[in-house]
Amino acid sequence: MRTAAVIGAILLAPASFAAPQTTSEEYLDYSVLNTTPASSNVLQADILAAAAAINQQIYQSITNPTQWKKCNRNNAIYRREWAAFSTSEKKDYIKAVQCMSKLPPKTPKDKCPGCQNRYDIHNTGNFLAWHRYFTWAYEQTLRKECGYKGYQPYYNWPRWASNPAASPALDGSATSMGGNGLGGDRCTNQTFYGIPTQAQPLISIPHGAGGGCVNSGPFSDWKVNLGPVFTDVTCTPSNPEQDFTNGLMGLGRNTRCLRRDISAWTSSQWTNDQQVTKLLKSRDMKTFWYDMQGGENAFSNNFMGVHTAGHFTIGGDPGSDFVSSPGDPWFFFHHGQIDRVWWTWQNLDPKHRVNAIYGTIFLANTTAPNATLEDSMNLGYAYPGTITIRDAMSTLAGPFCYSYI
Ligand SMILES: [Cu+2]
Numbered sequence: 558m559r560t561a562a563v564i565g566a567i568l569l570a571p572a573s574f575a576a577p578q579t580t581s582e583e584y585l586d587y588s589v590l591n592t593t594p595a596s597s598n599v600l601q602a603d604i605l606a607a608a609a610a611i612n613q614q615i616y617q618s619i620t621n622p623t624q625w626k627k628c629n630r631n632n633a634i635y636r637r638e639w640a641a642f643s644t645s646e647k648k649d650y651i652k653a654v655q656c657m658s659k660l661p662p663k664t665p666k667d668k669c670p671g672c673q674n675r676y677d678i679h680n681t682g683n684f685l686a687w688h689r690y691f692t693w694a695y696e697q698t699l700r701k702e703c704g705y706k707g708y709q710p711y712y713n714w715p716r717w718a719s720n721p722a723a724s725p726a727l728d729g730s731a732t733s734m735g736g737n738g739l740g741g742d743r744c745t746n747q748t749f750y751g752i753p754t755q756a757q758p759l760i761s762i763p764h765g766a767g768g769g770c771v772n773s774g775p776f777s778d779w780k781v782n783l784g785p786v787f788t789d790v791t792c793t794p795s796n797p798e799q800d801f802t803n804g805l806m807g808l809g810r811n812t813r814c815l816r817r818d819i820s821a822w823t824s825s826q827w828t829n830d831q832q833v834t835k836l837l838k839s840r841d842m843k844t845f846w847y848d849m850q851g852g853e854n855a856f857s858n859n860f861m862g863v864h865t866a867g868h869f870t871i872g873g874d875p876g877s878d879f880v881s882s883p884g885d886p887w888f889f890f891h892h893g894q895i896d897r898v899w900w901t902w903q904n905l906d907p908k909h910r911v912n913a914i915y916g917t918i919f920l921a922n923t924t925a926p927n928a929t930l931e932d933s934m935n936l937g938y939a940y941p942g943t944i945t946i947r948d949a950m951s952t953l954a955g956p957f958c959y960s961y962i
Pocket of ligand 1: 892
């Protein structure tokens with residue numbers, strides 16, 4: 558395949574990721590791609606994503622022709638970045654998210670006394686596969702129960718790494734997911750946020766300009782109900798359920814405002830194009846996994862990794878608390894991008910990576926059993942059904958049929 562010509566075509570027509578007609582397994586070899594952007598507006602990470610989109614189609618059409626008849630380049634969904642949404646598409650998405658926050662929880666009160674709406678849940682599994690399923694189920698629920706016609710957007714970290722507060726997703730406008738928290742009501746006496754913990758920080762994030770309740774944009778009256786569990790924000794009231802042994806830890810009702818402290822200090826260092834490209838060039842799943850999560854000795858060497866850095870790009874409450882963070886509607890933008898980056902890495906070398914798995918069955922528990930492709934996943938009461946991790950390894954198979962632009 559003439560790589561240079563294909564990449565040229567991608568850059569000229571980024572919306573048409575049609576794989577060239579091919580009968581042999583010829584993939585774009587990213588290790589020889591010249592990913593130096595022709596213009597400063599083009600991100601290296603996006604060039605790799607475009608190569609991944611083509612490779613995935615070649616791989617699916619050749620290795621899984623039966624599935625390719627059902628889900629192919631003509632009927633797959635293409636998830637897009639928020640900045641690429643039109644004003645009316647943004648308003649439709651915002652309306653659907655607000656609608657979902659008013660849907661009553663399906664989780665019984667004895668399982669989650671504080672749950673107030675459909676997506677007030679705590680539940681985790683093998684990090685990447687589980688979040689792929691979780692984000693997809695969220696998209697499905699917006700569509701099925703709130704009449705949303707579009708698809709889940711993502712937040713392209715490197716594009717806004719130098720100034721996340723100016724991104725269309727976080728600029729506080731009527732078409733954003735809300736802006737920064739107020740500077741005036743931040744926690745007094747708190748000068749930094751510590752990673753991995755406030756008590757024993759390896760990385761200390763200085764305060765941004767916010768820290769208080771979000772009061773701009775369509776989510777200024779947003780309510781956070783659950784948690785905190787592992788918060789860094791010292792003024793967040795404690796959850797009434799503090800018992801680790803009864804399964805209710807953090808699930809009591811603790812209704813409060815949404816807080817953010819947007820941190821360009823964090824995003825400019827750990828979610829820039831160079832960092833994301835380095836992550837995408839990881840040799841194997843273990844390397845990719847650790848690089849994403851802050852390194853094998855987590856957060857040593859002053860390295861945060863894109864996952865943690867994304868959370869601390871908005872910080873606050875519950876953004877900085879991994880367990881409660883889906884309580885911030887921006888969470889699904891960040892995890893959409895996590896999924897896109899994983900999808901990119903998988904499809905740069907689909908033959909060897911589609912079923913590459915690493916990690917335990919719970920993100921936060923490194924002593925839990927290692928996940929296998931046959932392990933099942935569910936979303937508790939929030940979404941019906943069970944799938945296996947294997948079902949979640951390809952975005953064009955299992956219950957899914959989507960790709961990324
Ligand atoms: Cu996360």
